[in-house]
Amino acid sequence: MKLILNNIKYQITLIFAIVIAISFSTTALFTSISFQDKFEKLIQQELKSDIRFSKELLELRLPGDWSARGNSLYKGEVLINNNFEIVDMIKEISGNTASIFLGNTRVTTNVLKPNGERAVGTKVSPLVENTVLKNNKPYYGAADVLGVMNQTAYEPILNRQGEVIGILYVGIPSTTYKYLINEFILLMIAISTIILILGGGVMLYFINKKISPLKSLTEVTKKIAKGDLKFDYTIKESEDEIGVLSSSVHIMKDQIYEVISKMKQATLENNKIVTKLSNYSIDLSYTAGIQTEQSKEFHSTFLELSKSSKKINENIESSVDSTKNVSNIILEFINSF
Known part of the structure; x- marks a missing residue:
């Protein structure tokens, strides 16, 4: 039922x-x-x-x-x-x-x-x-x-x-x-029943003949909904609503297939670009690693030079202080005469 x-x-x-x-x-x-x-x-x-x-x-x-x-x-x-x-x-x-x-x-x-x-x-x-x-x-x-x-x-x-x-x-x-x-x-009642049965049978026959394309359209839309677009079906050539619907579904299927094909092609191109960028990134990372090591060595050398400079500066200051002390001693010695 x-x-x-x-x-x-x-x-x-x-x-x-x-x-x-x-x-x-x-x-x-x-x-x-x-x-x-x-x-x-x-x-x-x-x-x-x-x-x-x-x-x-x-x-x-x-x-x-x-x-x-x-x-x-x-x-x-x-x-x-x-x-x-x-x-x-x-x-x-x-x-x-x-x-x-x-x-x-x-x-x-x-x-x-x-x-x-x-x-x-x-x-x-x-x-x-x-x-x-x-x-x-x-x-x-x-x-x-x-x-x-x-x-x-x-x-x-x-x-x-x-x-x-x-x-x-x-x-x-x-x-x-x-x-x-x-x-x-x-x-x-008997005549009405006979007419009803015959009329219903004739009506069922013509309805079945008229809407049978809807069964095909139902299967087509189910396949489209599942993403299956690689199939062909016969378009009902008529100017009624069912014929227009059948033609529209066919056009829709082709357009969806075309859009998905373009999207797949674009995805492949993007994947190629991503692969190149990935390789380039690896190269940059390798180069950056070398530069980083050199920078570390330079920094170490810089620190050592800074330490030496500081020591030199301390020695210079110590020498200046010694010089001042020597000068004071000399002045005191001169003044004593």
């Missing part, structure tokens, strides 16, 4: 893969949401058409007005309670579940309970009851049908006086089309 993170090729490929993955994930997410929204709108259009068909079928098969007689619902003179023929016919033709309500209670339906029984006697959801029964408006959209979310179409059933006495329902469980949506999402 450390080797991969320290390799510029894999770093660029990893960044590319992350960007592509994020892009495709975002695209897939928005596409899925958009697809689901459009699919649900399409289902709603289909359900509106199906509920119109159901009303026409009821009018055709059961002519007459709707009426509520106690706990029973009639269409003309036909009792609707537990009359499953009409709802099953609607399901057979449209593929949708269907129910007919008296007030908020199902009196005939092909919606099943978890135990498999028809959900006769069950109630409509409060949201639908408030919209359809209380406000006399149709309801189209998602609704809870016995704990299962459905895309639904509910329309009020009116008696001859225009009063709302019941509800006509058709719908499709969300699980039915969610499966299709999930299949679409999985398909998008």
Whole structure:
């Protein structure tokens, strides 16, 4: 893992893969949401058409007005309670579940309970009851049908006086089309993964081809750092940054080699001069040694001469004193006469 993170090729490929993955994930997410929204709108259009068909079928098969007689619902003179023929016919033709309500209670339906029984006697959801029964408006959209979310179409059933006495329902469980949506999402993920792998492979190939000269440059700079300048390498002929870098490194190597060669030549010349100076110094030292010995002899002779001079001077002074004494004696002798 450390080797991969320290390799510029894999770093660029990893960044590319992350960007592509994020892009495709975002695209897939928005596409899925958009697809689901459009699919649900399409289902709603289909359900509106199906509920119109159901009303026409009821009018055709059961002519007459709707009426509520106690706990029973009639269409003309036909009792609707537990009359499953009409709802099953609607399901057979449209593929949708269907129910007919008296007030908020199902009196005939092909919606099943978890135990498999028809959900006769069950109630409509409060949201639908408030919209359809209380406000006399149709309801189209998602609704809870016995704990299962459905895309639904509910329309009020009116008696001859225009009063709302019941509800006509058709719908499709969300699980039915969610499966299709999930299949679409999985398909998008599969396509995105394939594109990501292929794109990553192509990207890795071109990156490897593009930055492969950097490997050579890395080895070249390592040799230069170790002082090894006696080698040749092929310059990548291109006008991009890598080509310019390769050419610059080549020029730098040659210049460093030239400078070091000149320094070595200058060092050799200096060594020759130092050798000559050393020899000359030895000669001077030898000559100086001879002169030093002669100087010592001269100094010794000088000291001896100085001592002799001093003695002579002392003798002269002694002679002068003697002369003075002799003169005094002579003067005294003369004066005595």
